[in-house]
Amino acid sequence: MTADVAMTSADDSAGLTSYYEQKIEHLELTVRDETQNLRRLQAQRNELNSKVRLLREELQLLQEPGSYVGEVVKQMGKSKVLVKVNPEGKYVVDVDKTIDIAKCTPNTRVALRNDSYVLHKILPTKVDPLVSLMKVEKVPDSTYDMIGGLDKQIREIKEVIELPIKHPELFDALGVAQPKGVLLYGPPGTGKTLLARAVAHHTDCTFIRVSGAELVQKYIGEGSRMVRELFVMAREASPSIIFMDEIDSIGSSRMEGGGGDSEVQRTMLELLNQLDGFEPAQNIKVIMATNRIDILDAALLRPGRIDRKIEFPNPTEGEDELAAWH
Template sequence: MARKPPVFDIYDYVTRLEEQVRLLHTEKNLIVSKNSQMEIEFQKMRKELDEMRKPPLIVGTAQEVNLEEKTAIIKNTNGLEFLVEFEKEHLDLIKAGSRVAMTQRSLKVVRVLNDIKDPRARAMEVIERPETNFSFIGGLKKETRELEEAVILPLLSPEKFEKLGIEAPSGVLLHGETGTGKTLLAKAIANKTNSTFIKITASELVRKYIGEGAELVRDVFKLAEEKKPSIIFIDELDAIGTIRSDETSGGDREVQRTLMQLLSEMDGFKKRKNIAIIGATNRIDVIDPALLRPGRFDRMVEIPLPDLNEREEIFAIHSGSMPLDDVNLRILAEKTDGASGAEIKAICMEAGMLALREDADFITQNDFLKAIDKVLGQEEEKSEEKMFS
């Protein structure tokens, strides 16, 4: 018997074709969508590439501005000056001292930048109001009274000086041995006058490139103007304020430029209200006389090493929160003749560390005596005496 041929179902075939068409349409839509995404990504990357190929802008500072002609004299970071044009949209923004961005080819001003301060100046120690007060300082009663008259009174009651027709000191120079409390006094003054404390170390003002140190000095004074009432404390003033000589190298000339800028800022200090300047040095013998004339650091206060009673008071301050066991502070003060306040603080900390090492609950007189030997080097001196005896 002959076999029957299979029956061909046209409807089933059409259905399968329609299903394939739908799948192809779906794949096409997915491909179109991916293509669009890739096109967007391509344009984004192309834009980034164009930005990377674009030459950087030159930053300069406007020295003089002519608003009528829309021109300005711009000084770049290399010290070169250019007469350039700027657009009308920058008319209200650009002024002498403004930082601007210029194209490399035509030096056309395309942007006026924010008038920011040198980030190095902001990296200095800036405290809105120090927590240190005069109760943290042992002794120095006479010196504290002098500083109240020279710094605190002009900041808190300037009308008293106007009433008597006298001018307050422009600056106060603290001089004395290292560790006698010069920085503590400056912070205590800022605390009492509710002022911002700006501390700079003069050695930080000595820079490698020409004009950098002078620019930093200007920026610190601008920062003080922003934060007023404020106190500028210049530590280690002898780093830039030494007596000038005729024979100078390149580095010495840069130090002198920085000093001249500091003198210039202090000469304009009378116009600044609610700002006090305090300097500190342990080498008063090498300070340039130009810094000490009236109108600059015209008040000098010597900060001496503490005497016996003051040393006992300093011991009491630094050991006040310590659990002591039969400790005679008077004896400790007698054994630390010639020690500074900073050394006495180090002795108290070392005594605490010795007690911690022994896992003790209290700090004893013996801990303090060992700490005195270690900090003041008495054990080392005794061993040297035995060696040569």
């Protein structure tokens, strides 16, 4: 009897122990799950706090008074510049101590505080999206080996474009001015565009391609503005090659007239100003192409603007047979 009671008591103790052990394991799992949930919520809280902090900073910036946007005309000493603000006019303003005045070159876009007119920020250059699309992002994959029957033209364009970019010291040693541009002329399909792409490939330059027809705009001043921004982009991305195809669209001989012709002439005058306005040492080269050299304006072909004219003739009879064979 006593033995039976002892066994029953032992079984009850074992059962209670097992029950509480299971209960403890269940509670430990619950605590572990809740701890993970707490950590996840803490991470979400930290992320939300970061977003709130950023939004507060943005809100503070938005609540600050706006700035005037102007263009630097010229420097006026060590801490002042002359700035043009449209439509108010021109002002001599102080430059904030955090701004390097050496970077305040003419035509640089800057921000002025609206209360004190202090120059406190240099803004990026404003470029028309249509002009930005003219920049070829990837270096052209065309090479001289892909071009056949144009050995003379390849040699000439190497002298005018590739040599000044790769070895400018040769021109400095001789005291000779570097050529600025070259005109490729000849019938369509003779390899003018392919050769221009090959030069950009071998010189590892930024390649900017534009058709003259794209610069013919119906609104007054739009074409000339695009030409200015085109050369600004070329300076910022130098060394660069500007390839202007169908240059006869804007470079034809000037004549008396009005309407659309006057706007085309205004665009060409801006092109002439840009060709005269940059130095060859800036590593900007201009390649123009046309199949109507007879109608181009003489001012465009003047030395110092176009330093070499390279002809692309039609293939000879033997070259035609060779092309047909291949």
